[in-house]
Amino acid sequence: MSFKKVVFVVLSVFFLCIKSSGFADGLSDYFNNASPSVGMSFLKIGLGARAVSLGGAYSAIVKDATAVYWNPGAVIYSDGMDVNFNHLSLMQGINYEFVAISTGDGNQGFGIGFGGLFYGGMELRDERPSVEPSGTFDAYNFLVKISYGHRLGSDFIGGVSLAGIIEKIYVYSASTYTVDFGLRYSPQVFKSVAISLNVNNLGPKVIFENETFRLPFTTKLGLSYSRKIRKTNIILCSEVLKSIDTPIVGAFGIETNYSFVSFRFGYNYSKVNATRLAGGMGIKYRFLSIDYSFSPYLLDLGTKQAFSVSFDF
Secondary structure, X not given: OOHHHHHHHHHHHHHHHHHHHOHHHHHHHHOOOOOOOEOOHHHHOOOOHHXXXXXXXXXXXXXXXXXXXXXXXXXXXXXXXXXXXXXXXXXXXXXXXXEEEEEEOOOEEEEEEEEEEEXXXXXEOOOOXXXXXXXXXXXXXXXXXXXXXXXXXXXXXXXXXXXXXEEXXXXXXXXXXXXXXEEEEOOHHHOOXXXXXXXXXXXXXXXXXXXXXXXXOEEEEEEEEEEEEOOEEEEEEEEEEXXXXXXXXXXXXXXXXXXXXXXXXXXXXXXXXXXXXXXXXEEEEOOEEEEEEEXXXXXXXOEEEEEEEEEEO
């Protein structure tokens, strides 16, 4: 597919989504201090232990299968096939499980990811007060994402993701779709720098029973710088994002790796954040990568932990 055709298709899908989702009518909400009613906020939870340990500043450096979440254009970097398994342990027994697969040749690539947020057994109570619950019920959010990335020139890559989402609480459920767009710019004359721009969770309003919610529409701007000092690689990354229901969030991360071991530190700041500091490490040997991260919750709510295993075939 030629460069002009790719740009035409991406722009056509983008404007079609804007028109069909009523995005233009709700654009004022994005800049409004009064947050609108937002549903399916789990879409904002970052995936992958490496990304979490860098404070979520990952859109500009991602080159693994989790690109289906962070920047769909980056699926082109999957040389052969990448398979990534992610487990994210949140507070009170809530877990996020996600599997991502991508394949690319440096010019174009495809990816698919699927998984969800699972709340486990929740106490069921009726209108009458009681000491013991009358039973338990399940609640979960599940999504499937399909991504396509293409090189738009020597310096640019671009991509798009389409996701289908189901949310269920007790016997009630809702479903919808979202579209993500991502760009990455890395100048040939200064390859150590990369800039990313993302538009995430663009989709229609969600009707759950008798209530209507907007999706957590988010924009992200990322910047990264990498340098090799002797046998040590150092990566500095940052990201600024704004969601329709939250103020601006700033994130910063640093990674150092020597041989097959990597150490990471991240910081994510916003007045509404439940976590800020993060850390972790990774081990890579041939086609296998194992990553771990931890991020303590504020107010002594425990620790968010992430564990990832990746295979590069």
